[in-house]
Amino acid sequence: MTTATSASIPVAEAADRSEAVTAALATVLDPELDRPITELGFVRSVGIDAGHVEARLRLPTYFCAPNFAWLMVEGARRALAALPWATEVTVVLEDHFASDEINHGVARGQEFAEAFPQLADPDRLEELRRTFLRKGFLAVQERLGRRLTDHGWTARQMAEARLADLPDRLITTLVRRRRTLGLPADGSDPVFTDEHGRAVLPAGMEAHLRRCRTVSVGIAANTEMCEGLLATRYGPDTAGETA
Structure with a gap:
């Protein structure tokens, strides 16, 4: 992603605004791949001129589903419009049949x-949108479950664990996804739940993690395909870049 700022903005302020724009766009996920559009290389460029912000997006193919594209463009516009200094926001989707x-x-x-x-x-x-948010929520649990299993946790320990039992660095994404879905996310709530917020019992933990793993593998396969298509379309240095 390239970022251009107006010469009329002081250097320090321009740097702060550029970071703020990147952080805002990083909150926008590809609904199917469950990754920020900045990490996927979908943000081609950003321009900042005083209070006007323009972001230009691109997708792996000319025929990417218009509903998915809409969600990302709309999400980017909302994220940028929430910046306190942004007085005008333009988001442009390029090279798409429904641009x-x-x-x-x-x-x-x-x-x-x-x-x-x-x-x-x-x-x-x-x-x-909510279907893919739920899938992403399960994928987050798969990663956490694999990490805890590697550290010797049993199925019962994972089922009995509460959010307050784990350090913030392990559950930040999990808590954020739960809140996005409107699910309980207090310290006393169980770590592992289904996509409707129901606690996973010890006897069902292994099956739950297998299901999460299946979802996670599917997301990873789609991500690899889209990154390859984006690199083929725009060059090998585009896919997977971090804005």
Whole structure:
């Protein structure tokens, strides 16, 4: 990702704003791959001119699903608009068959169904988004479960563990995902739950982690394919770069 800042902004302030923009965009996930668009190389460039921020996005193929593309463009716009100093935000999706409709619709604050009335209804798009958030939530548990297992934890210990029992560095992402889904995330809540917030019992822990592993493997396979397609389309140094 390249970042350009206006010469009218003091150097120190320009650096702070650039970091803030990167951090904001890093909160936007590819809904299917469950990774920030900055890590995936989907942010081609950012321009900052006083209070105007422009982000230009790109995707692995010309025919990436328009609903997924919409979620990322809309998410990027919302994240940048939340910056306290941003007075104008422009997000542009490049090289996509539905770029015009997506860019125009998101800029006007439309819903996906308004821009693509033949493709979806609002409830379906929101449910799709939540479906992938739930998958990402299970994948986070798979990584945590593998780490605890490597340190000798038993299924019973994992089932009985509460969030307060683990250091913040291990559960930060897990807690954030739970809150995004509206699930309980207090220190007294169990570490391992299903996607609806129900605690996993000791007898079901191994099956739960196997299910999480299946989801995680699927996400990883899709990520590898998309990174390869992005590198083929835009060059070997684009995919997987960290903004």
